Amino acid sequence: MEESVQVGPWAAEAFVDYEKLLKVFGAKPLTDSEVHKLERLAGESHLMLRRRVFYSHRDLDMFLNMYEAGYRCALYTGRGPSGSTHLGHILPWVFTKWLQDRLGLELFFQMTDDEKFLHEERLDLPESNSFAYENSLDLIALEFEPRKTHIIIDTEDIGYLYPVAVKVAKKITYSTQKATFGFTDSTNVGLVFYPVLQIAVSYLPTELYGEETYVLIPAGIDQDPYWRIARDIAQSLGYPKPSQIHNKLLPGLGPEGKMSSSKPETAVYTTDPPEIGAQKVMRAFTGGQPTVELQRKLGGNPDRCSVFKMYEMLFEEDDSKLSERYWNCRTGSLLCGDCKAELASRVQKFLREFQERRDRGRDKLHQYLIRSKFSEPKLKHR
Numbered sequence: 382m383e384e385s386v387q388v389g390p391w392a393a394e395a396f397v398d399y400e401k402l403l404k405v406f407g408a409k410p411l412t413d414s415e416v417h418k419l420e421r422l423a424g425e426s427h428l429m430l431r432r433r434v435f436y437s438h439r440d441l442d443m444f445l446n447m448y449e450a451g452y453r454c455a456l457y458t459g460r461g462p463s464g465s466t467h468l469g470h471i472l473p474w475v476f477t478k479w480l481q482d483r484l485g486l487e488l489f490f491q492m493t494d495d496e497k498f499l500h501e502e503r504l505d506l507p508e509s510n511s512f513a514y515e516n517s518l519d520l521i522a523l524e525f526e527p528r529k530t531h532i533i534i535d536t537e538d539i540g541y542l543y544p545v546a547v548k549v550a551k552k553i554t555y556s557t558q559k560a561t562f563g564f565t566d567s568t569n570v571g572l573v574f575y576p577v578l579q580i581a582v583s584y585l586p587t588e589l590y591g592e593e594t595y596v597l598i599p600a601g602i603d604q605d606p607y608w609r610i611a612r613d614i615a616q617s618l619g620y621p622k623p624s625q626i627h628n629k630l631l632p633g634l635g636p637e638g639k640m641s642s643s644k645p646e647t648a649v650y651t652t653d654p655p656e657i658g659a660q661k662v663m664r665a666f667t668g669g670q671p672t673v674e675l676q677r678k679l680g681g682n683p684d685r686c687s688v689f690k691m692y693e694m695l696f697e698e699d700d701s702k703l704s705e706r707y708w709n710c711r712t713g714s715l716l717c718g719d720c721k722a723e724l725a726s727r728v729q730k731f732l733r734e735f736q737e738r739r740d741r742g743r744d745k746l747h748q749y750l751i752r753s754k755f756s757e758p759k760l761k762h763r
């Protein structure tokens with residue numbers, strides 16, 4: 382990395398300059414032809430592709446070719462369970478669910494209770510572990526298919542990961558770890574080892590299915606350092622290189638920055654009472670003018686508006702309605718109060734329905750756990 386930017390697995394700021402990020406990380410922008418190919422294989426379009434909410438990738442073209450050629454494929458993503466889930470977290474999961482349905486793929490979902498325990502001073506292990514289960518309910522509420530969704534909770538399912546992890550660990554030097562993740566002499570050694578486990582999951586499907594499996598990882602670009610190593614060492618371990626597709630982060634409802642638990646008033650949690658979620662939207666910072674008169678005269682700026690972004694990235698399916706909203710804002714005929722009120726009612730309805738499914742999810746949780754479906758991999762002599 383020539384330039385220093387505040388991104389990386391433990392230092393993700395709100396990235397606005399996605400172009401620059403692509404350069405820094407060396408990922409490729411998603412082209413029309415890749416989007417069309419994915420849509421063709423999926424049999425329909427998705428707003429997050431059309432609007433480039435998912436905007437860059439690595440080796441997606443290779444993954445799609447392998448999928449089309451009939452090779453075994455799978456999806457992999459994860460979550461560091463350090464607290465409650467908000468809309469920014471579920472954004473990539475909504476797309477992942479679509480991929481699962483449309484491409485008929487199994488999903489491996491890693492809950493890194495170990496990572497969050499090791500990283501966050503304030504969290505003890507029972508807490509991060511219980512967030513792993515709480516956050517799993519959000520996957521159920523999104524209606525991931527239980528037979529095809531395999532949740533790995535690191536501290537409990539380590540037997541699935543460890544045989545692959547030792548092989549991974551042997552390929553990675555301490556100097557690579559320092560250079561890739563910025564570890565120093567005072568970093569605890571748990572954190573130094575942790576990346577091995579996140580990388581190992583990208584090879585796990587090949588072990589569990591007993592055949593070469595191509596893996597696609599939908600995730601924020603901040604996770605890229607892991608996959609850079611995963612791609613580098615894959616072939617020497619006899620696994621296909623995992624591919625990635627990266628999403629932009631949902632902005633928080635404040636004046637700047639991604640939706641983040643460090644600013645809870647600007648984040649809508651899946652567990653917020655629906656009317657609280659609506660209230661947060663009503664208090665959101667917008668791209669509007671300070672007064673109604675000025676708004677009518679000058680129009681607002683939807684490009685810098687957290688409310689418009691919520692419509693664009695999650696809540697408005699219909700392209701023509703979205704563009705109507707955009708121009709009505711620009712020309713001053715739509716006022717922020719009205720635009721927010723409409724979003725607030727959509728958010729409220731979403732939360733109400735989501736929470737009904739989430740509450741019912743507790744009884745189904747065991748069906749999603751990897752340990753209820755697979756036995757631990759026995760390494761064959763490769």
Ligand code: TRP
Nearest residue numbers: 458459460461491493579600604
């Ligand atoms: N490290 C990720 C986080 O802090 C969690 C994670 C584990 C993950 N495996 C993943 C995220 C795969 C995306 C894809 O949130």
